[in-house]
Amino acid sequence: MSQRLAVIGTGVIGNGWIARALANGWDVTAFDPAPDAEARTRDFVDNAWPSLERLGLAEGADASRLRFMESPEATVVGADLVQENAPERIELKREILATLDAATEPDVIIGSSTSGFKPSDLQRDCRQAPGRVIVAHPFNPVYLLPLVELVGGEATTPIHTETAQSLYQGLHMRPLVVRREIEGHIADRLMEALWREALHLVNDGVATTEEIDAAVVYxxxxxxxxxxxxxTFHLAGGDAGMRHMLEQFGPALKLPWTRLEAPELTDELIDKVVEGCEHQAAGRSVAALNRRRDDFLVELLALVQRYWPEAEGLEGRI
Structure with missing residues (x-):
């Protein structure tokens, strides 16, 4: 018997969950109040499907196994897993999650795709089974990138976490259980630090957006x-490894190389960033750039799986 994912909110992340679930042979029900939501979702899945076919579809995978529903309550009936993808506004998320908690069987995991909020804050208004409301934070494009950060709140038990791990592994994801809740979880905190520094480099005229991206890519x-x-830094220490690297380069951490506070987003800085990105896009549509990114990721994921032992068991489909 196939499993079913219920998706609440069908923006970029919600649609990514839908495409991944469909590719893995799941049924999907979805809700979004926007009048054109269903059309946008089906276009999104059509655009992603060729890359998913290259990765390898599960038996029974079919893009038509998606139904849009009239309400969140109707969407979650009979679901094996619920994924909330509302805008990043804490009061809105609490309201939606409380509604989902009341409408969903108490043993069904409800994952929030939030990139910043802590699960204890999300659980606050849930009355039926707050512990099963957790953070399940993916990365764009969700249908290709396997990482999902799982974060439990104050009411979450180890059983909730283990159940969530099993469900997301059923979607061929790689769950990373975060040891304790913190705003921004793990990966987004790392990316934000790089992002802030990149904005300073553009703002100070040190580099263009294209030059900074080249520094990362190459x-x-x-x-x-x-x-x-x-x-990576362990190797930088030579045969002596990380200890030698820290002894040699550790003092440089005290030097003012980085600015961890973000620069003020002035109109001038915004224009520089926007103009730089438009120059890099070179007239290509977002859909075209998405396809280019997906083609690259399909090949890169295959390479990572060959060299990364912990990826064993994910071969064939991500």
Whole structure:
């Protein structure tokens, strides 16, 4: 018997969940109050499907196994997993999650795609089974990138976490259980630090957006794809590894190389960033750039799986 994902909110992230679930042979029900939501979602899935076919579709995978519903309550009836993707406004999310908690069987996990809020804050207005309301934060494009950060709140038990891990693994994702809740979780905090520094470099006239992206694509980004941050620096210490690296380069951490506070988003800085990105896009539509990114990720994921032992078990489909 196939499993069913209920998706609340069908923006970029919600649609990414839908495409991933359909590709893995799940049924999907969805709700979004926007009048054109269903049309946008079906166009999104059509655009993503060729990349998913290249990765390998699950038995029974069919883009037509998607139904849009008239209300959140109707959407979650009979669901095995619920995914909330509302805008990042805490009061709105609490209201929606309380509605979902009341309408969903108490043993069904409700994951929030929030990139910043802590699960205890999201659980606050849930009365039936608040512990099963957790953070399940993915990365765009959700239908290709396997990481999902799972964060439990004050009411969450180990059983909730284990159940969530199993469900997201059923979507061929790689769950990363965050040890304790913190705003921004793990990966977004790392990306925000790089993003703030990049904005300073543009603002100060040190580099253009294209030059900064090139620095990542042809430099640190290539290494990070395989080793991440810590193992990359471990190699920088030579045969003695991380200890020697910290002894040699550790004092430089005290130098004012980075500015962790974001620069003020002045009109001038906004114009620089926007103009730089438009120059890089070179007239290509977002849909065309998405397809280009997806083609690259399909090939890169295959390479990462060959060299990253912890990816074992994810072969064939992500």
């Amino acid at each position: 430099g640190c980004g290539l290494r990070w794809s395989l080793m991440g941050t810590f193992l």
